[in-house]
Amino acid sequence: MNHLRAALAFFVLSVLTFVSPAQSMDSPGTAATGAAQNLVQLRQMIDRGQAIEALKQLDALAAQHPVPVGVDRVRGIALYSENRFTEADAAFANALKMDSHDEEATQMRGLTLFRLGRSADAIPLLEAAHNRTSQPEVDPNYILALCYLDTRHYDDARHAFAMQYGFGPDSASAYLLAARMLLRREYVPVAQEFARKALELDPQLPLAHALLGEVALAGEHLDDAIAEFEKERVRNPLYGGLYERLGDAYTRAGNYTKAQETLQQALLLEPNSTGPYILLGKVLLKRQNSVGAAMYLERAERMDPANYMTHNLLGQAYRALGRAEDASREMQVGQKIQSASEPKLGEVH
Numbered sequence: 001m002n003h004l005r006a007a008l009a010f011f012v013l014s015v016l017t018f019v020s021p022a023q024s025m026d027s028p029g030t031a032a033t034g035a036a037q038n039l040v041q042l043r044q045m046i047d048r049g050q051a052i053e054a055l056k057q058l059d060a061l062a063a064q065h066p067v068p069v070g071v072d073r074v075r076g077i078a079l080y081s082e083n084r085f086t087e088a089d090a091a092f093a094n095a096l097k098m099d100s101h102d103e104e105a106t107q108m109r110g111l112t113l114f115r116l117g118r119s120a121d122a123i124p125l126l127e128a129a130h131n132r133t134s135q136p137e138v139d140p141n142y143i144l145a146l147c148y149l150d151t152r153h154y155d156d157a158r159h160a161f162a163m164q165y166g167f168g169p170d171s172a173s174a175y176l177l178a179a180r181m182l183l184r185r186e187y188v189p190v191a192q193e194f195a196r197k198a199l200e201l202d203p204q205l206p207l208a209h210a211l212l213g214e215v216a217l218a219g220e221h222l223d224d225a226i227a228e229f230e231k232e233r234v235r236n237p238l239y240g241g242l243y244e245r246l247g248d249a250y251t252r253a254g255n256y257t258k259a260q261e262t263l264q265q266a267l268l269l270e271p272n273s274t275g276p277y278i279l280l281g282k283v284l285l286k287r288q289n290s291v292g293a294a295m296y297l298e299r300a301e302r303m304d305p306a307n308y309m310t311h312n313l314l315g316q317a318y319r320a321l322g323r324a325e326d327a328s329r330e331m332q333v334g335q336k337i338q339s340a341s342e343p344k345l346g347e348v349h
Contacts, residue, residue, distance in 0.1 A: 038057075038061070039068075039070050039071065039074050042054045042057055042058060042074055042078075043074055043077070046074070046077055046078050046081055051078040051079075051081045051082050052082070054074075054078050055075065055078045055079070055082075058071060058074060058075040058078060059075070061075075062075055067094075067098070069098060069099065070095075072091045072092070072094040072095035072098065072105070073091070073092065073095040073102060073104060073105040073108070075091045076088045076089075076091030076092040076095060076105065076108060076109070076112070077108060079091055080108060080111070080112055080115075085112050085115045085116050086116065088108075088112045089109060089112045089113060089116065092105045092108055092109035092112060093109065096109065103129060106125050106128050106129045107125070107126065107129035109122075109125050110122045110123075110125030110126035110128075110129055110143070110144075111126075111143055113125065114126075114143050114146065114147055119146070119147035119150035119151050120147075120150075120151050122143070122144075122147050123144065123147045123148070123151065126143060126144040126147065127144065130144065141160045141161070141163055141164040142160075142161075142164055144160050145157045145160035145161045145164070145181065146181075146185070148160060149181070149182065149185055149187065154178070154182070154187075154190055154194075157178060157181070157182075158174050158175065158177075158178035158194070159174075161174065161177050161178050161181060162174035162177065162178075165177060171201065172197075172198045172199075172201035172202035172205050172208075173198070173205070175194045175195070175197045175198035175201065176194070176195060176198040176205060176207065176208055176211065178194050179191045179192075179193075179194035179195040179198060179211055180211060182194060183211065183214060183215060183218065186218075188215055188218055188219065191211070191215055192212065192215045195208055195211045195212050195215065196212070199212075204235065206235060206236050206239075207232065207236065207239075208232075209228045209229070209231040209232035209235065210228070210229065210232040210236070210239070210241075210242055210245070212228040213225045213226075213227075213228030213229040213232065213245060213246075213249070214245065216228055217245065217248070217249055217252075220252070222249055222252055222253040223253075225249045226246065226249045226250065226253065229242060229245055229246040229249060230246070233246070238269060239269075240266055240269030240270030240273065241266075241270065241273075243262050243263065243265045243266035243269065243270075243276070244263065244266040244270070244273065244275045244276050244279065246262050247259045247260075247262040247263035247266060247276065247279055247280075247283075248279055250262055251279060251282060251283055251286075256283050256286050256287050259279070259283045260280065260283050260284070260287070263276045263279050263280045263283065264276075264280070267280075272303070274300045274303045274304045274307065274310070277296045277297065277299050277300035277303070278296075278297065278300050278307070278309060278310055278313065280292075280293075280296040281293045281294075281296045281297035281300065281310075281313050281314070281317065282313055284296065285313065285316055285317060285320070290317045290320035290321050291321065293313070293316075293317040293320075294314065294317040294318065294321065297310055297313050297314040297317055298314065301314060306337060307337075308333075308334040308335070308337035308338040308341070309334070310334075311330045311331070311333045311334030311337065312330070312331065312334040312335075314330045315327045315328070315329075315330035315331040315334060318330060
């Protein structure tokens with residue numbers, strides 16, 4: 001019996017020695033599955049705002065040889081979420097070296113290059129992301145259109161904007177949409193050209209004259225701005241934002257009577273917009289009506305206490321009313337808000 005037990009013990013030891021080590025080693029498929037699961041978990045951490053902790057684990061994975069597939073892409077996403085764009089670009093570039101068909105890495109590198117101010121380099125990546133992906137994480141059309149604007153490919157930008165909204169690429173709506181985006185990026189002459197083209201294609205197109213008024217106002221061509229806004233009022237009489245812009249134009253032109261009348265009309269149509277209240281405060285200060293100015297500005301302050309201009313104008317109104325302490329407080333609040341909103345040295349744009 002003792003011999004039998006000894007033989008059995010030897011057999012078990014042999015199995016443990018020669019079989020267990022082989023079974024304990026992960027097969028390539030098992031290791032890959034484990035890495036993929038880890039990346040899913042790390043991606044969830046990034047989405048929850050835990051990018052720094054995820055990066056610690058991703059850096060460890062990136063140090064492995066070979067680097068598991070997908071690590072560089074997820075690492076790039078974590079770095080992008082932290083605004084570390086140069087490092088994110090390097091990570092996405094490595095991901096594309098490993099898999100040139102990685103759709104998300106392609107798209108994210110394009111977005112990263114755009115954030116780095118390298119629009120020309122971003123364009124082919126964003127074009128590829130658009131062509132490959134039917135439902136991307138982020139619609140690349142808008143960023144792609146901005147890249148086209150930055151590289152002066154205005155017609156390509158118009159087509160990209162139009163595609164995002166489902167407009168015909170050469171329609172009046174497409175031209176007007178592109179004109180709005182061009183004005184926002186301060187490409188004023190081209191914005192004016194596109195808005196005029198929109199009106200040429202459709203003379204009754206809503207908001208086309210309003211946009212031309214904005215273009216004229218941006219260039220301080222006040223008579224032209226007023227004329228365009230008045231044309232828009234004929235076509236679009238219930239658009240509240242138009243009355244605010246027209247009131248602004250009259251204010252800049254020094255016609256405070258018309259400005260007050262127009263801005264009061266804006267309030268009836270857009271009672272929850274702070275713009276007309278602020279402008280009315282400014283107009284009434286010009287008209288030496290400090291009590292009325294304070295009333296409108298106090299309403300604007302209650303609606304949006306973070307607007308520094310409201311506090312500055314309210315300070316002027318209080319000073320005119322002899323309320324020195326209140327005036328000083330409002331001026332200090334306005335200066336504090338304005339200072340906090342100014343770009344700081346070293347900030348990434």
